[in-house]
Amino acid sequence: MKTFNRVAIVGGTHGNEFSGVYLLKKWQSSPATIRRATFETETLFGNPNAHRDNKRYLDCDLNRQFLLHDLADPELGNYEQSRAKAINLQLGPKGNARTDLIIDLHNTTSNMGPTLILLKADAFNTQLAAYVAERMEDAVILFEDHCTVEEHFFLCSIADQGIIIEVGPQPQSVIRQDVLDWMEDMTSHILDFVELFNNNEVPELPDTISAYRYTETLKLPEDENGERIGMVHKNVQDADFTPLRNGDPIYTLFSGEEICWDGDYEAYPHFINEAAYYDNNLAMSLGKKVEIAVIKN
Amino acid sequence: MKTFNRVAIVGGTHGNEFSGVYLLKKWQSSPATIRRATFETETLFGNPNAHRDNKRYLDCDLNRQFLLHDLADPELGNYEQSRAKAINLQLGPKGNARTDLIIDLHNTTSNMGPTLILLKADAFNTQLAAYVAERMEDAVILFEDHCTVEEHFFLCSIADQGIIIEVGPQPQSVIRQDVLDWMEDMTSHILDFVELFNNNEVPELPDTISAYRYTETLKLPEDENGERIGMVHKNVQDADFTPLRNGDPIYTLFSGEEICWDGDYEAYPHFINEAAYYDNNLAMSLGKKVEIAVIKN
Numbered sequence: 001m002k003t004f005n006r007v008a009i010v011g012g013t014h015g016n017e018f019s020g021v022y023l024l025k026k027w028q029s030s031p032a033t034i035r036r037a038t039f040e041t042e043t044l045f046g047n048p049n050a051h052r053d054n055k056r057y058l059d060c061d062l063n064r065q066f067l068l069h070d071l072a073d074p075e076l077g078n079y080e081q082s083r084a085k086a087i088n089l090q091l092g093p094k095g096n097a098r099t100d101l102i103i104d105l106h107n108t109t110s111n112m113g114p115t116l117i118l119l120k121a122d123a124f125n126t127q128l129a130a131y132v133a134e135r136m137e138d139a140v141i142l143f144e145d146h147c148t149v150e151e152h153f154f155l156c157s158i159a160d161q162g163i164i165i166e167v168g169p170q171p172q173s174v175i176r177q178d179v180l181d182w183m184e185d186m187t188s189h190i191l192d193f194v195e196l197f198n199n200n201e202v203p204e205l206p207d208t209i210s211a212y213r214y215t216e217t218l219k220l221p222e223d224e225n226g227e228r229i230g231m232v233h234k235n236v237q238d239a240d241f242t243p244l245r246n247g248d249p250i251y252t253l254f255s256g257e258e259i260c261w262d263g264d265y266e267a268y269p270h271f272i273n274e275a276a277y278y279d280n281n282l283a284m285s286l287g288k289k290v291e292i293a294v295i296k297n
Numbered sequence: 298m299k300t301f302n303r304v305a306i307v308g309g310t311h312g313n314e315f316s317g318v319y320l321l322k323k324w325q326s327s328p329a330t331i332r333r334a335t336f337e338t339e340t341l342f343g344n345p346n347a348h349r350d351n352k353r354y355l356d357c358d359l360n361r362q363f364l365l366h367d368l369a370d371p372e373l374g375n376y377e378q379s380r381a382k383a384i385n386l387q388l389g390p391k392g393n394a395r396t397d398l399i400i401d402l403h404n405t406t407s408n409m410g411p412t413l414i415l416l417k418a419d420a421f422n423t424q425l426a427a428y429v430a431e432r433m434e435d436a437v438i439l440f441e442d443h444c445t446v447e448e449h450f451f452l453c454s455i456a457d458q459g460i461i462i463e464v465g466p467q468p469q470s471v472i473r474q475d476v477l478d479w480m481e482d483m484t485s486h487i488l489d490f491v492e493l494f495n496n497n498e499v500p501e502l503p504d505t506i507s508a509y510r511y512t513e514t515l516k517l518p519e520d521e522n523g524e525r526i527g528m529v530h531k532n533v534q535d536a537d538f539t540p541l542r543n544g545d546p547i548y549t550l551f552s553g554e555e556i557c558w559d560g561d562y563e564a565y566p567h568f569i570n571e572a573a574y575y576d577n578n579l580a581m582s583l584g585k586k587v588e589i590a591v592i593k594n
Contacts, residue, residue, distance in 0.1 A: 022528075026551050054575075109468040171406040171468035173572045177531035177549050231319075234474035252474050254323050275470045278351075 004100040011105045015050025016172040019183045020105030038198040064153045092158040102156040108168035109275040111238040114182035115140040117164035123295040130205040130294045131193045141211035212287035220283045232273040240270045301397040304338045308402045312347025313469040316480045317402030335495035361450045389455040399453040405465035406572040408535040411479035412437040414461035420592040427502040427591045428490045438508035509584035517580045529570040537567045
């Protein structure tokens with residue numbers, strides 16, 4: 001069984017998501033909080049310049065820059081593209097990383113609560129999900145395993161095991177105590193689990209866990225010039241992980257007209273009306289509700 | 298009795314407060330919505346460049362640039378200071394404005410609902426407050442009449458009558474339908490009231506209204522270097538216009554310590570944890586609950 005020797009916790013990958021930035025500061029003054037006996041824990045401030053300017057990013061989204069061919073492309077030289085290469089050097093290199101697990105701390109303006117985003121459904125991740133879910137009643141488990149870890153462009157995909165802690169609702173550039181507490185609790189449970197996993201002391205876990213699996217991303221209504229002509233319907237706003245069925249209203253156009261969802265499955269929207277998605281006129285992600293087998297060793 | 302001949306509705310005074318910007322767009326395509334028989338209604342996009350860059354402002358907060366001596370100071374030449382002079386020329390000049398009433402549309406990340414901010418408690422404003430409160434059960438009336446209209450630095454203080462519609466909670470750079478609907482409803486009721494006022498047809502109103510009156514602004518906890526060392530306590534988060542009493546927890550330091558409010562009155566916090574206030578390390582505003590006499594003609 002794999003042992004985790006080096007874990008990295010990353011905050012401030014997006015400069016205006018404050019919880020991770022403040023947790024890093026907190027852990028700097030109380031490093032024992034994130035220390036465990038069987039592995040090293042390091043912290044990394046993902047995008048300090050974007051945080052200084054109180055923006056998500058300066059030139060482009062840092063958390064989309066970690067594809068192997070982009071990391072290898074010397075032509076990609078703006079701030080975040082350069083920062084990605086530096087982070088890959090520090091924690092990676094991707095494909096053969098010296099870091100075994102990366103935990104990347106994020107906030108969303110969506111009402112997603114404390115969501116654990118996992119990139120694969122192997123023994124480690126399914127056991128981790130079950131462990132965290134049993135200890136945090138508000139925790140949501142979301143698998144984004146529609147591609148391999150290597151094919152993901154996320155920062156945490158540098159390591160063989162990458163996790164995103166995504167907590168909301170929190171406006172950009174704000175610290176909410178409830179959100180900060182959730183993020184700190186979830187991080188702490190993950191570190192505890194890695195310690196148990198390393199020691200082969202993972203407690204009895206259920207055979208399956210309830211989770212969501214990403215399926216697709218929806219765009220906001222646009223006219224022929226790509227201009228936004230509508231918004232998320234008020235019934236859907238804040239209803240992250242609440243089922244959306246064929247025919248349910250999903251958008252309201254500024255003209256007043258309601259647009260209904262035309263889908264052939266029971267969808268579970270999340271990242272609903274996320275502020276950062278407006279750059280690309282995205283409205284929300286959809287997922288399916290799934291029961292995932294917990295893979296025991 | 299004064300008659301209102303010209304009313305201006307301003308949106309996008311802060312570039313990342315989207316509701317006003319989208320309402321202006323909507324009214325451009327359906328101008329009849331804001332047209333009334335007895336007065337002219339014009340619209341103004343306060344800070345288009347900040348909206349283009351998806352920021353509150355480029356150089357400084359536009360809604361703090363309307364003091365008479367600042368408007369007259371040729372040394373103040375950055376983008377917002379220049380924009381303030383241009384707006385003053387267009388709607389003002391302050392002190393002798395060609396616009397009789399300015400309605401300035403704002404969003405807040407705080408849980409303030411649809412709040413009508415009034416700068417004086419004269420016949421027009423108290424009757425307006427009573428009229429709106431009777432027609433919108435969620436409406437909150439807030440008087441910021443601790444100084445004269447001329448002494449205010451707000452955009453809407455250009456006119457003799459200036460009103461701020463402040464609606465939240467809405468993250469920066471997002472459109473929520475509920476918030477948009479509230480803002481549109483409140484604007485519409487105000488225009489209806491002005492029409493009735495002009496026609497001397499204001500309906501029977503109560504003798505007093507329940508409202509809040511601004512008292513002071515509180516700062517987030519800081520260390521001796523002015524660095525933020527704490528956040529709004531989770532009991533206070535989202536509890537806008539809920540009473541805060543001496544000894545109630547108000548901040549949580551990142552160290553975990555709770556700080557309680559040391560005050561000699563029953564305070565009603567609002568603008569709690571507003572994102573835009575972080576620039577100045579402000580935590581919230583406080584007010585007192587008041588019964589205001591409706592001044593009948």
